[in-house]
Amino acid sequence: MDAMAIVSIFVLAVFVGFEVVSKVSSTLHTPLMSGANAIHGVILVGAIIVADHSETNLELGLSLAAIVLATINMVGGFVVTDRMLEMFKGKKKGADK
Amino acid sequence: MNRTMYDLIGLAAGVCFILALKGLSHPKTARRGNLIGALGATVATLVLFVYNAPLNNLGWILGALAVGLIIGVPAARKVQMTQMPQLVALFNGVGGGAAALVAIVEYLNLGAEATTAEVIFTVFTVVVGCISFSGSIITFMKLQELMTTRPVVFPGGRFVIAATLAAVLGASGWVVVELGTTPLLVLAVLSLLFGILFVLPVGGADVPIVISLLNAFTGLTVAASGYVLDSTLLIIAGTLVGASGTILTRLMADAMGRSLFGTLFGAFTAKPQDVAAAGEERPVRSGSPDDVAILLNYARRVVIVPGFGLAVAQAQHTVRELADLMISKGIDVAYGIHPVAGRMPGHMNVLLAEANVPYDQLAEMDEVNPTFGQTDVAIVIGANDVVNPAAQTSPGCPIYGMPILEVSNAANVIFLKRSMRPGFAGIENELLYDPKTMLLFGDAKASLTKVVSALKSL
Known part of the structure; x- marks a missing residue:
């Protein structure tokens, strides 16, 4: 890929990243961290790509380990974030009681 | 599927991640935001199987x-709310x-074909990825209390850490020049070591900030x-997490009133604590649930300060019962929420939300602090560091400078504690020995249940 295009993508993504979380109440710090944590689990895509073109057993073994770790990160991350956020809803239920 | 289609789907997944972070920043859209993120990640993974089929x-x-x-899934499903941070x-x-x-x-695969730029990025990923890995394991062990939660400082520590950092940089240069497997292995080992050394001196209360920082690192x-x-x-995904994670780390540090620099390197400069004085037996005033109930019954305003002990005892429903009972007796009740009470920012909000505590009863620190002067009773449930006056009075202690809930301004303070053990940061709390403080020992849930029944019978 063209180096300039990559730099542009990088710089723009930095600003978007700054912008989207600049105003967030401390209540949501934990779920937000957890959600962002799940998003970087998308390294799973990278792990599958390297597993696909692994040539030696060593390469394959390492990339399979990467797939296991990345899957734990991604899937576990989204599930645990959802569980945290589940606690926030249900205020209406409480009012009905 | 052609490359354009594949790239477009990748772009769509990137947009999903932006929307996910955006959604997670607002209480109403948070859950949907998380699901959008999960959708993006799933699509990005599945499309690989089709494109490269x-x-x-x-x-x-x-x-x-x-x-x-x-x-991953059972771990995330079964984990207790108290153990969420370490997970x-x-x-x-x-x-x-x-x-x-x-x-x-990828480095092994490319071999000698790798361009210098690719090697440099590989080195960066290996170094920071390894630091994030071993550092996170240490934070996990600290939070799980598999090891001491106090800052681990050893003589000459800062020279060891500086030397390790220098070795990491040297090995990085070696990898770029030599392009061999051995240098890369050495680099990985040194980076793992650096990650451990980097996190060891961080004190218990600052661990959440470090998790957030390592999270941003992994993104990069x-x-x-x-x-x-x-x-x-x-x-796109990595940069988003790196950037938002950095901001989030700063926001958290601000909420705790600490500079990021102080958090990471404070332990090096901090003097070892005066432990001798803490060893003495000093008198404390402990009370029975009935004493507490009587005190509450004649109060006009009560502030409940929850901490990690509440989470451990799973006492959130019982505390709500107590609050409802007091409200029915015409007592003005508020919860004073310290932003970092528990093990992570927002931990208490999550916990009390689970017990359906009305949102308007939760008062943030800045709101509740000025009102302690008019408060008759402050009930501190399983919290310690966040109400420890040492943060304001004793420079040099690890939590000095952290804003606290000023419960000492209330007319009476009740501590519900398991034992006299100090809090997560391992610092003695003078407030426990204050004459206006009453201690109720025992499991928070059991104690609260007794207080509730005592109050009912009054």
């Missing part, structure tokens, strides 16, 4: 995915480890591996 080693890949699912730390660590492994495999490694693997999606 048939994948080499498909059976192995599917097997590894299944193993990851079998480990997030662990997930972050394995993500960093995965990024480092991906970089290593994902972005760097995106460059090596020629994947725009990884660059």
